[in-house]
Amino acid sequence: xxxxxxxxxxxxxxxxxxxxxxxxxxxxxxxxxxxxxxxxxxxxxxxxxxxxxxxxxxxxxxxxxxxxxxxxxxxxxxxxxxxxxxxxxxxxxxxxxxxxxxxxxxxxxxxxxxxxxxxxxxxxxxxxxxxxxxxxxxxxxxxxxxxxxxxxxxxxxxxxxxxxxxxxxxxxxxxxxxxxxxxxxxxxxxxxxxxxxxxxxxxxxxxxxxxxxxxxxxx
Ligand code: ATP
Ligand code: ZN
Numbered sequence: 262x263x264x265x266x267x268x269x270x271x272x273x274x275x276x277x278x279x280x281x282x283x284x285x286x287x288x289x290x291x292x293x294x295x296x297x298x299x300x301x302x303x304x305x306x307x308x309x310x311x312x313x314x315x316x317x318x319x320x321x322x323x324x325x326x327x328x329x330x331x332x333x334x335x336x337x338x339x340x341x342x343x344x345x346x347x348x349x350x351x352x353x354x355x356x357x358x359x360x361x362x363x364x365x366x367x368x369x370x371x372x373x374x375x376x377x378x379x380x381x382x383x384x385x386x387x388x389x390x391x392x393x394x395x396x397x398x399x400x401x402x403x404x405x406x407x408x409x410x411x412x413x414x415x416x417x418x419x420x421x422x423x424x425x426x427x428x429x430x431x432x433x434x435x436x437x438x439x440x441x442x443x444x445x446x447x448x449x450x451x452x453x454x455x456x457x458x459x460x461x462x463x464x465x466x467x468x469x470x471x472x473x474x475x476x477x478x479x480x
Contacts, residue, residue, distance in 0.1 A: 266307045267464045270327035273312035277448055280356040281331045288471035328456040335446040342388040350449045357448035359427045363441035366414050371440045377401050377421050383413035384423035393443045411435040
């Protein structure tokens, strides 16, 4: 019988990819390229890395395809707006920090959430925005866009946007100003509903313990 292997879903390329791999390497797991680009093997432990798009990570982990996953809290929340995420999150990882902000054109006379009531708001995070609008007791039209959200007001597709911000430069060059913090995010380690399976419990515990050590030492 082949030895069972623990699977960790990580972003293949993008803003979380490098730091995720640093965490893994920092935990003493030696990653080498596997059969293809999708799969990396940890050569010194029975662990595989599933390298996928970040958007697929919550579903893969929820379906028990991977026991663990590293994903932005923003993506997790958007996928599971109604779930108790504290049951899924094993730990916060301290990198990939960003904020989801409501932003309006520089000339927009913003007086508070009610200023966007009845307006069109472009976002890639319709569920999170919907919750924020409802928390603030307002309704607005949500224009869902996969990317390029920051150009929506200029193209008269929307009156405002709700988008991820880290430095604010993108907003500035698009003549937008942030007006509300909608969600604070960072990378989180998440676990599958069935994890850890008894035959993988030992290796699962080791990974979690080591990630915790690395995360604490890097602040
Ligand atoms: P993929 O190809 O995997 O779907 P993506 O283009 O959706 O990638 P990235 O831009 O690589 O996503 O961002 C991944 C995550 O990095 C975000 O979901 C967020 O949690 C985090 N992040 C940190 N800073 C930023 C930022 N300034 N803008 C966008 N995301 C950021
Ligand atoms: Zn993505």
